[in-house]
Amino acid sequence: MSQDVVRSLRDIVRTIPDYPKPGIMFRDITTLLGDAGAFRRAVDELVQPFAGGKADKVAGIEARGFILGGAVAHQLSAGFVPIRKKGKLPHTTVQVSYLLEYGEDVIEMHADALVRGERVILVDDLIATGGTAGAAIKLLRQIGAEIVAACFVIDLPELGGADKLRADGVEVRSLISFEGH
Ligand code: AMP
Numbered sequence: 001m002s003q004d005v006v007r008s009l010r011d012i013v014r015t016i017p018d019y020p021k022p023g024i025m026f027r028d029i030t031t032l033l034g035d036a037g038a039f040r041r042a043v044d045e046l047v048q049p050f051a052g053g054k055a056d057k058v059a060g061i062e063a064r065g066f067i068l069g070g071a072v073a074h075q076l077s078a079g080f081v082p083i084r085k086k087g088k089l090p091h092t093t094v095q096v097s098y099l100l101e102y103g104e105d106v107i108e109m110h111a112d113a114l115v116r117g118e119r120v121i122l123v124d125d126l127i128a129t130g131g132t133a134g135a136a137i138k139l140l141r142q143i144g145a146e147i148v149a150a151c152f153v154i155d156l157p158e159l160g161g162a163d164k165l166r167a168d169g170v171e172v173r174s175l176i177s178f179e180g181h
Pocket of ligand 1: 129
């Protein structure tokens with residue numbers, strides 16, 4: 001990706017210090033989504049290595065992963081699978097729980113959203129510790145998906161999530177990165 005594109009995507013992501021709690025630099029992608037050119041560039045760059053039928057489905061993580069994942073799926077002519085917080089999906093689900101800083105959380109997907117052997121790209125807006133994406137990959141593998149890659153607009157490399165996924169055999173693609181939390 002050209003350095004101009006990286007710079008322009010970095011500049012358009014809005015940073016809100018101390019949100020939702022002190023010490024966190026919240027990387028707000030709504031400014032990127034609201035800019036037609038930046039949104040298109042981000043989606044084009046995310047899909048670029050996967051054009052030509054490399055994926056059957058795109059799985060997006062609630063909620064910002066739905067916006068990006070939906071656009072990625074459309075562009076790849078792939079189906080879309082929502083991965084949601086517990087209790088939101090109406091049909092039979094499979095679940096995975098994962099640890100948060102305090103306590104734990106559960107994500108789920110419909111048990112019939114994928115058939116064994118389908119090739120899936122996971123999409124979310126940002127990877128930090130990798131807890132959320134790692135749980136989503138566990139969930140997808142549990143029902144027999146083949147993970148083609150995990151794609152994020154933003155990586156926070158100091159938190160180690162992308163490296164953790166790579167160590168677990170997942171190809172990770174991110175467009176821009178920020179230092180710190
Ligand atoms: P993690 O599970 O630690 O990799 O966190 C990733 C999830 O939390 C993603 O769904 C992000 O949207 C959200 N997230 C974590 N840290 C930030 C941050 N600094 N700014 C915006 N979103 C964040």
